[in-house]
Amino acid sequence: MEVLQNLEWTPFILTFKVAFITTFLLLIIGIPTAYFLAYSNLKIKSAIEALTALPLVLPPSVLGFYLLLVMGKNGPLGKLWESIVGHQLAFHFEGVVIASVIFSLPFMVHPLIAGFKSIPKSLIEASYTLGKSKLSTLLNVILPNMKASIITGITLTFAHTIGEFGVVLMIGGNIEGETRVVSIAIYDAVEKLDYTTAHIYSAILFVISFFVLLIVYTLNKRLEVKY
Amino acid sequence: MIKIKVRKKLFGYNGEFWLDIDFEIEKNEFLAVFGKSGSGKTTLLRIIAGLEVADEGYIEFDGKVYFDSKKKINLPPQKRNVGFVFQNYALFPNMTVYQNLLYALNDKKKADEILKKVELYQLKDRYPYTLSGGQQQRVALARVLMRNPDILLLDEPLSALDQSIRSKLQEELKNIHKNFGLTSLIVSHDMVEVFKLADRVILINQGKIEKVGKPRDIFIEKPVSGKFSFYGEVIDIKESDIFNIAVIEVNGSLIEIIVDKEIKVGDKVLVGVKGFNPVIKKV
Numbered sequence: 001m002e003v004l005q006n007l008e009w010t011p012f013i014l015t016f017k018v019a020f021i022t023t024f025l026l027l028i029i030g031i032p033t034a035y036f037l038a039y040s041n042l043k044i045k046s047a048i049e050a051l052t053a054l055p056l057v058l059p060p061s062v063l064g065f066y067l068l069l070v071m072g073k074n075g076p077l078g079k080l081w082e083s084i085v086g087h088q089l090a091f092h093f094e095g096v097v098i099a100s101v102i103f104s105l106p107f108m109v110h111p112l113i114a115g116f117k118s119i120p121k122s123l124i125e126a127s128y129t130l131g132k133s134k135l136s137t138l139l140n141v142i143l144p145n146m147k148a149s150i151i152t153g154i155t156l157t158f159a160h161t162i163g164e165f166g167v168v169l170m171i172g173g174n175i176e177g178e179t180r181v182v183s184i185a186i187y188d189a190v191e192k193l194d195y196t197t198a199h200i201y202s203a204i205l206f207v208i209s210f211f212v213l214l215i216v217y218t219l220n221k222r223l224e225v226k227y
Numbered sequence: 228m229i230k231i232k233v234r235k236k237l238f239g240y241n242g243e244f245w246l247d248i249d250f251e252i253e254k255n256e257f258l259a260v261f262g263k264s265g266s267g268k269t270t271l272l273r274i275i276a277g278l279e280v281a282d283e284g285y286i287e288f289d290g291k292v293y294f295d296s297k298k299k300i301n302l303p304p305q306k307r308n309v310g311f312v313f314q315n316y317a318l319f320p321n322m323t324v325y326q327n328l329l330y331a332l333n334d335k336k337k338a339d340e341i342l343k344k345v346e347l348y349q350l351k352d353r354y355p356y357t358l359s360g361g362q363q364q365r366v367a368l369a370r371v372l373m374r375n376p377d378i379l380l381l382d383e384p385l386s387a388l389d390q391s392i393r394s395k396l397q398e399e400l401k402n403i404h405k406n407f408g409l410t411s412l413i414v415s416h417d418m419v420e421v422f423k424l425a426d427r428v429i430l431i432n433q434g435k436i437e438k439v440g441k442p443r444d445i446f447i448e449k450p451v452s453g454k455f456s457f458y459g460e461v462i463d464i465k466e467s468d469i470f471n472i473a474v475i476e477v478n479g480s481l482i483e484i485i486v487d488k489e490i491k492v493g494d495k496v497l498v499g500v501k502g503f504n505p506v507i508k509k510v
Contacts, residue, residue, distance in 0.1 A: 126317035128304040130331045144321040226356035
């Protein structure tokens with residue numbers, strides 16, 4: 001118990017802050033992106049599809065390296081950010097969030113695409129012939145009937161952001177209270193041969209991840225749409 | 228009056244063909260488009276609703292132009308006042324019966340009225356998946372009635388239901404058409420259904436109009452001078468020396484009958500009687 005009392009909780013708070021913000025942003029970005037990818041017939045669709053799936057196959061270090069080039073002191077985004085906000089983007093909390101959004105993009109977009117594709121075309125057409133706009137159809141017909149996919153997207157993104165390591169290390173480094181999330185804190189503890197701390201952090205992360213996934217699978221069963 | 232003149236290239240089982248159709252629908256008429264599957268019937272309905280675009284043509288509802296390829300006018304489905312009834316009902320599974328109707332038009336008084344008229348009022352708080360197929364299709368009908376459509380477009384609306392419910396719903400559909408003063412266009416490959424419902428039939432084949440007329444004139448031909456005759460399909464043939472014995476399905480009943488060698492399995496035939504002898508004729 002004494003160990004737990006002396007435990008540094010900041011990495012956890014930071015991790016969940018990153019995860020919550022990333023998931024929220026990705027939900028906002030993911031719905032229009034997935035809507036486009038699920039329903040569009042445009043030629044550039046395949047290119048965008050490939051681009052969204054890229055974080056699944058690229059090593060986090062590759063992604064992190066390029067993001068560092070873009071977001072660093074001399075990168076285009078980094079320069080712009082510094083001139084507006086006053087501090088640089090890389091090695092700061094905001095930089096980690098942007099990197100996580102890009103890194104976790106497929107974990108939100110792919111379940112959402114599957115959700116959009118699961119909606120029978122006739123439901124959408126019925127809504128149109130009843131005089132409803134595309135937006136009204138999206139909000140009242142499509143999204144409410146793909147709740148399971150939305151929940152899957154949210155939880156996978158959340159869980160994936162919690163477990164992220166490589167990209168955060170490349171972009172954020174290991175700065176206490178700013179970018180030292182749990183996964184990095186574990187690495188840090190192991191490096192310092194502080195196995196007790198590493199053990200506790202790991203066990204907590206393990207349990208949280210398990211329960212997050214358990215909730216997804218339970219909810220998915222309950223939210224199945226009945227026709 | 229509704230004027231429809233459309234052309235569109237379609238891709239069927241036997242390669243491409245042109246849907247090329249020109250007809251008018253009078254107010255309060257119940258018109259049927261009858262033809263085999265793959266003849267372009269459903270596409271025609273979808274073009275009228277604005278769910279698909281014709282390559283060229285013109286669609287006008289009581290003077291209001293919905294589509295004109297020359298003037299590049301093409302109203303989206305939202306701006307066309309049509310009531311589309313889908314084969315699979317297309318009820319919104321996240322809404323109750325009542326919410327489905329109110330989504331079409333937020334008018335509770337009207338929803339109550341329509342639900343009472345089609346005898347669904349006691350089911351109004353149920354979700355679609357708890358209803359039978361026949362009930363679901365009646366809800367779908369009630370839903371399109373909420374918006375007082377200029378035309379009711381029915382895409383094989385009863386084909387997913389079994390025979391007894393289908394025949395009951397045909398009656399009901401006819402009553403709804405009459406009581407609500409609707410103009411209706413049904414697409415069907417069920418001869419009995421078209422005969423029961425429609426004032427006029429357009430027979431289409433490979434995208435082209437073959438015949439137009441009253442159901443009686445279109446369907447009841449008398450190629451043999453028999454007392455009665457039925458259409459059927461050969462489903463089995465037993466070979467023997469001079470004649471073959473065929474099993475023919477006529478409206479769900481099976482008939483075994485002697486036929487000559489020309490008749491093959493899968494042929495559509497007319498079975499009649501002439502001078503105490505059965506007559507089988509290929510159609």
